[in-house]
Amino acid sequence: MDEEEEKANINIARVNRLRKLRKEEDENFISGSEYVLQLRAQHAKLNPGTEWSQFDSQSRYNRYSDDESSDEENSLVVPRGYKEVGAVDDLLRTNVDLVVKSGGKLLPGLLEYSTLVDANAEEPCNGPINSVQFHRNAQLLLAAGLDRTLRFFQIDGKRNTKIESIFIDDIPIRKAAFLPDGSQVIIAGRRKFFYSFDLVKAKVDKIGPLVGREEKSLEVFEVSPDSSTIAFVGNEGYILLVSTKTKELIGTLKMNGTVRSLAFSNDGKQLLSSGGDGQVYQWDLRTGACFHKMVDEGCINGTALCTSPNGSLFAAGSDSGIVNIYNRDEVLGGKRKPIKTIENLTTKVDFMKFNNDAQILAICSSMKKDSLKLVHVPSYTVFSNWPPQRQGLHYPRCLDFSPGGGFMAVGNAAGKVLLYKLHHYHHA
Numbered sequence: 001m002d003e004e005e006e007k008a009n010i011n012i013a014r015v016n017r018l019r020k021l022r023k024e025e026d027e028n029f030i031s032g033s034e035y036v037l038q039l040r041a042q043h044a045k046l047n048p049g050t051e052w053s054q055f056d057s058q059s060r061y062n063r064y065s066d067d068e069s070s071d072e073e074n075s076l077v078v079p080r081g082y083k084e085v086g087a088v089d090d091l092l093r094t095n096v097d098l099v100v101k102s103g104g105k106l107l108p109g110l111l112e113y114s115t116l117v118d119a120n121a122e123e124p125c126n127g128p129i130n131s132v133q134f135h136r137n138a139q140l141l142l143a144a145g146l147d148r149t150l151r152f153f154q155i156d157g158k159r160n161t162k163i164e165s166i167f168i169d170d171i172p173i174r175k176a177a178f179l180p181d182g183s184q185v186i187i188a189g190r191r192k193f194f195y196s197f198d199l200v201k202a203k204v205d206k207i208g209p210l211v212g213r214e215e216k217s218l219e220v221f222e223v224s225p226d227s228s229t230i231a232f233v234g235n236e237g238y239i240l241l242v243s244t245k246t247k248e249l250i251g252t253l254k255m256n257g258t259v260r261s262l263a264f265s266n267d268g269k270q271l272l273s274s275g276g277d278g279q280v281y282q283w284d285l286r287t288g289a290c291f292h293k294m295v296d297e298g299c300i301n302g303t304a305l306c307t308s309p310n311g312s313l314f315a316a317g318s319d320s321g322i323v324n325i326y327n328r329d330e331v332l333g334g335k336r337k338p339i340k341t342i343e344n345l346t347t348k349v350d351f352m353k354f355n356n357d358a359q360i361l362a363i364c365s366s367m368k369k370d371s372l373k374l375v376h377v378p379s380y381t382v383f384s385n386w387p388p389q390r391q392g393l394h395y396p397r398c399l400d401f402s403p404g405g406g407f408m409a410v411g412n413a414a415g416k417v418l419l420y421k422l423h424h425y426h427h428a
Contacts, residue, residue, distance in 0.1 A: 008031065008032030008035075009029050009030075009031065009032075010029065010030055010031075010032060010035045011028060011029055012027070012028070012029070012030055012035070012038075013027070013028040016109070016110065019107070019109055019110065020042065020107070020110060020112060021035075021038040021039070021042060022107060024105075105359075105378075106359040106360070106376065106378070106424050107376075108376040108378070108379040108381050108383070109376075109381075109383070109384060110383065110384060110385045111374060111383040111385060111386050111422070112422070112423035112424060113386075113408075113420045113421060113422050113423060114420065114421045114423065115388065115391060115418075115419075115420055116157045116158075116160075116407075116419040116420060116421055117157070117158060117159065117160055117419065118160070118416050118417055118418060118419060119132070119141055119143065119153055119155055119160050119409050119417035119418070119419040120143050120151060120153055120160070120162075120415075120416065120417040121160060122153070122159075122160065122161065122162040123151060123162050123165065124415045124416055125143060125144075125145040125146075125147050125149070125151070125415035125416075125417075126147040126149075126415060127145050127146035127147040127172075127415055128145050128146050128395075128397055128411075128412070128413040128414075128415065129143055129144070129145040129397055129398060129411030129412060129413075129415060129416070129417060130144060130145050130146065130173060130174050130175060130176075130397055130398060130411070131143070131144045131145070131173065131175050131176040131177065131398055131411065132398050132399065132400050132409045132410070132411040132417050133176070133177055133178055133400045134155070134400050134401070134402045134403060134407070134409070135178055135182055136178070136180065136181075136182045136403055137182070137403075138155075138402045138403045138404055138406075138407070138427065138428040139154055139155055139156070139428065140152060140153070140154060140155070140163070141153045141154075141155045141160075141400075141409060141417070142176055142178065142185060143411060143417050144173040144175075144176035144187065145172075145173055145411070145415065146172040146173065146174075147172075147415075148167060148168050148169060148170075148171060148172055148173060149165050149166065149167050149168075149173075150165065150166045150168065150173065150176055150185065150187060150197065151164070151165045151166075152164045152165070153417075155402075155407060155409075155419070155428070157407070157419065157421060160419065166197060166204065168187065168195060168204065170191070171187065171188075171189040171191050171193075171194075171195065172189050172190070173187055173188070173189050174188060174189045174190060174219035174220075175187075175188050175189075175219060175220065175221060176188075177221075177222075177223055178223075179223055179227040179244060180223065180224075180225050180226070180227045181227040182199070183198070183199055183200060183227075184196050184197060184198050184199060184244070185197040185199065186221065186223060186230060186244075188218045188219050188220075188221055188232075189217075189218075189219050190216070190217045190219050191216075191217065191218065191219075192208055192209040192210075192214075192215055192216050192217070192218065193206055193207060193208030193209055193218070194206075194207055194208055194218050194221075194232075195207065196247065205247075207247040210240060210242070210248075210249045211248070211249060212249065213234065213240060213249065214235070215232070215234050215235050215240070218232045218233075218240075219233075220232065220233035220260075220261070220262070221233065221262070222262040222263060222264055222271075223244070223264075224264045224268035224285075225264055225266060225267065225268040226267070226268035227244055228243070228244055228245075228268065229241055229242065229243065229244065229250070229268070229285065230242045230243075230244055231262050231264070231271055233259050233260065233261075233262060234252070234259070236258070237254055237255035237256060237257055237258055237259050237275070238252050238253070238254055238255075238259070239252065239253040239254075239255070239259055239262065239271070239273055239283075240252055241253070241285070251285075251288055253271070253273070253283050253288060253290070255273060255275060255277070255281055256277050256279075257275050257276035257277030257278075257279070258275045258276035258277075259273050259274075259275040259276075260274060260275040260276065260301070260302055260303050261273065261274050261275065261302060261303060261304050261305040261317075262305065263305035263306050263307045263314065264307065265307060265311055266307060266308070266309060266310060266311035267311065268285075269284070269285055269286060270282060270283060270284055270285060271283045271285055272305050272307065272314060273305070274296065274299075274302030274303075274305050274316055275301070275302055276301055276302075278295060278296055278299040278300050278301065278302060278318075279293055279294060279295050279296060279302070280293070280294050280296050280302065280305070280314075280316055281293050282332075292331070292332055294331060294336055295336070296316045296318065296324055297324055297336070297337065297338055297341070298318070298320075298322055298324070298341070299316065299318040299320075299322065299324070300318065300319070300320070301318060301319040302316055302317070302318055303317055303318055303319050303348050303349050303350065304316070304317035304323075304349045304350060304351060304352045304363075305317070305352070306352040306353055306354060306361075307328075307354070308354045308358035308377075309354060309356060309357070309358055310358060311328060312327060312328055312329065312358075313325060313326065313327060313328065313339075313354070313358060313377070314326055314328055315352050315354075315361060315363075317345075317349025317350075317352055317363065318348075318349060319348040319349070320348075321343070321345035321346045321347050321348065321349060321365060322341060322342070322343060322345075322349075323341070323342040323345065323349055323352065323361075323363050323375075324338035324340075324341050324342075325338055325339050325340045325341075325342065325361070325375075325377075325380065326338050326339060327339055339380065340380035342363065342373070342375055342380070342382070344363070344373045344382050345363060345365045345368075345371060345373065346365075346368065346371075347365045347367040347368045347371060348365055348367055349363060349364070349365055350364055350365055350366045350367075350397070351363075351364040351366070351397070351398055351399060352364070353399055353400065353401065354377070355401040355405050355408075356401060356402075356403060356404060356405045356425075357405065358377055359376065359377050359378060360374055360375065360376065360377060360401070360405075360422075361374070361375040361377050362374055362375075362399050362401075362408075363375065364396050364397070364398070364399060365396075366395055366396060366397045366413065367395075368395070369392065369393070369394065369395055370387045370392050370393045370394075370396070371395075371396065372386075372387055372393055372396040372399065372410065373386070373387075374386045391418075393410060393412055393418065394412040394413060394414045394416070395412055395413035395414070396410050396411070396412050397411050397412055397413055398410070398411040399411070401422075402427075402428045403427075403428075404425055404426060404427025404428050405422060405424075405425035405426075405427070406421060406422060406425040406426070406427055406428040407419060407420070407421060407422070407428050408420045408421075408422055
């Protein structure tokens with residue numbers, strides 16, 4: 001014990017490297033003894049390898065997420081060819097936390113993260129990665145690209161074991177995505193047909209061409225959060241709505257200009273679209289009507305859209321690199337101005353994604369090296385220590401956050417899926 005510690009006052013807001021010790025954004029001075037405790041906690045956070053001795057083995061396996069679902073809902077059979085089917089079945093049944101760190105309010109400025117072993121280190125892609133996505137259980141990751149192969153990995157941050165790969169000889173994969181219920185993967189490319197891979201039956205089905213349509217490419221699509229509908233970008237401003245159950249065309253929507261990007265609302269009942277006329281359309285999928293249309297400020301060609309998980313925000317990106325963030329309720333109420341305009345990208349915005357609690361927005365351009373920024377959403381400022389300087393991202397093409405926010409995977413043009421641990425989040 002040191003009596004001087006109690007008398008000392010430390011200003012943790014003045015020095016950049018000490019700001020991460022703050023519990024609240026406006027916290028400035030703490031006592032010397034509190035400073036020591038904070039440093040110890042920070043050390044444990046940044047050196048998770050020392051944490052194993054603080055928990056017995058049973059407690060480590062009993063930390064489940066708050067929204068546990070039944071075994072029947074989470075049960076999936078992994079594709080044939082993997083020897084330890086029982087182990088993988090257990091993996092897909094549970095939501096065991098792989099990342100255990102502090103939670104609460106994310107502070108702006110510096111992002112605390114660690115670089116982990118590449119998610120696809122056991123089998124990199126032989127071409128650019130076009131899709132990475134976590135399964136809803138946070139432990140299974142898909143990676144797909146132009147080498148026509150869909151790969152699955154078990155993500156633990158240490159070994160990231162490859163579970164299975166599926167080669168599809170007639171379609172260089174431009175996009176692959178899990179249905180949110182975790183039962184299927186939709187696979188598409190620059191073809192007039194697409195594929196569905198059933199994780200339960202371990203079966204690949206070829207679907208299309210769609211009846212009555214002449215699209216030569218179905219490579220751009222989004223899946224509704226309720227897993228009922230796939231929306232494909234079609235020709236001449238058409239949006240094609242396909243049932244995930246029957247795989248049949250159930251409706252079309254028509255924009256005035258060409259359509260380039262889509263995003264579902266959080267409840268799946270509405271769809272946002274943008275494209276060549278610089279406007280953002282909002283559609284009611286129950287009636288097929290466009291109930292709102294607005295000019296995206298400063299945008300000539302819209303190239304990317306995304307909505308926040310709670311539905312309150314949406315972001316619109318353009319070919320000039322500008323990203324506008326809007327409050328959806330304010331827009332529907334008549335306000336046309338964005339909350340914030342992000343100008344950190346200088347080339348076409350290709351991809352955007354909010355994380356699970358909408359405190360981080362990732363914005364990406366594949367045309368320039370390391371052109372991936374992470375925006376702190378409450379303050380609408382970019383994290384200054386991202387992207388990493390020592391180990392570059394190469395040309396980033398896609399990104400996903402794990403369901404609990406603890407992992408972030410980035411696919412690049414070199415065929416790698418880079419994996420990072422975000423220290424702020426409790427769960428993988």
